[in-house]
Amino acid sequence: MAQRSYRTAIVGTGGIAGAHARAVRDSGRGRLVAAVDVDTDRARAFAAEWDVPRVSASLSEVLRAEDLDLVHVCTPPGTHAGLAGQCLAAGVTALVEKPPVVSLAELDGLVDAERGSGASVATVFQQRFGPGAGRLRRMAAAGDLGRPLVATCLTQWYRDDAYFAVPWRGSWRSEGGGPTMGHGIHQFDLLLSVLGPWREVTAVAARQARRVDTEDVSMALVTFENGAVATVVNSVLSPRQVTALRFDYEHATVELEHLYSYTDADWRVTPAPGHEAVAARWAAAPVPGGSGHSGQLAAVYRALDDGEPPPVTLAGTRPTVEFVAALYASAFTGERVRAGAVPPAFAARMDGTGPPWR
Missing domain, CATH: 3.30.360.10 (Dihydrodipicolinate Reductase; domain 2)
Known part of the structure; x- marks a missing residue:
């Protein structure tokens, strides 16, 4: 039986985004449909390299326009909590690079937001x-x-x-x-x-x-x-x-x-x-x-297949x-x-x- 393919966006197209894009491509289970970056020139170059059809400077715009299953958050740490919150409000699961937040209070705020959403936040702890x-x-x-x-x-x-x-x-x-x-x-x-x-x-x-x-x-x-x-x-x-x-x-x-x-x-x-x-x-x-992003992403897909929160959950991150x-x-x-x-x-x-x- 064919496995489900997950429609995916990457927000933040700097250095670490390439590791995420490679893991999505190599998995055969994700389809990159959008690249988001406040630097749209960088986003366009990233989209051209990884064959991504949509480029935007706004995650909220992409969340409205695309039927997404998963968003990889690869921006500077101070923006992580706000972007993950946008995903939760839209009912889309977020996979957030480390550190997922810049304070314990921010993490607890995401826990509260997650309770009111049908989606989850997972932290990239691929080791x-x-x-x-x-x-x-x-x-x-x-x-x-x-x-x-x-x-x-x-x-x-x-x-x-x-x-x-x-x-x-x-x-x-x-x-x-x-x-x-x-x-x-x-x-x-x-x-x-x-x-x-x-x-x-x-x-x-x-x-x-x-x-x-x-x-x-x-x-x-x-x-x-x-x-x-x-x-x-x-x-x-x-x-x-x-x-x-x-x-x-x-x-x-x-x-x-x-x-x-x-x-x-x-x-x-x-x-x-x-x-x-x-x-x-x-x-x-x-x-x-190896211990790159592919191992954790495979576990994320398995959890999504089963309707479970993907690893590493906010509870596991705290x-x-x-x-x-x-x-x-x-x-x-x-x-x-x-x-x-x-x-x-x-x-x-x-x-x-x-x-x-x-």
Whole structure:
């Protein structure tokens, strides 16, 4: 039986939009019918490259004119919540690039809007869907790895001053934060998806070298409800770039090292003495492909087929956004912050009462 094809628009035709268009094309399940950008020349060039029939500067115009099933929101972060809200009001599901919002209050506002709509908002957290991630979660849930004990999550990237010359970058209002919000979020979202609910955060954040309003590096110590402890580092100051996650369980260490996208080959399992079978179980079911947008988009289509909210839902996104708010609150107040107890100022804005360098 033929699978349904989903009529799709992309709003925001900058760099990341190409990854979305490629995932739609390669899926064979989506049809790009509109490209939306306030820069219509850029939108026309994008439409020509990806064979998109309609170009517009207005998402609301496209929502009125087209019978859409899905909108990919690929604009700067400060616009995400408003555009996702437009989609919900029109009854169209939105797939929103990270970070989905620039504050915890914005996310909760979308939750309220979603309740009054027949549509959903999903966040692009594609690292959750890459090869190895699902296997790690399954083996951990089955008890194959024993108790989680220690973890590290490193996003040590390099972005120079020219990168931040783009007007919306490095601003609390338009980006919601620095590398914590815009770079490390994919990696610690994967960490949280593996280790489960976090309990408490103690953090520091600093503006060391870049001429921006936000931090350019942050570090956090995290405790989890299951007793695990973790370190999270987010940096745009690191000339030797690396993305690395390490999970130390009772029975094995599971490691992932890559830069922007991973495959099965980027994972390594080191069993504890007496638990050599763990490595064999890990290697028994290799998964092809990488951790790009295609894996999550396939899951989105399956959910739409079944009439279900697509992953990652706002409920599934909230722990990650709350973690960001808690990290900034701890860094700027010097206090530990528990889950469910983010100070109101930091729920309203990620910089809360203000960074010490302001």
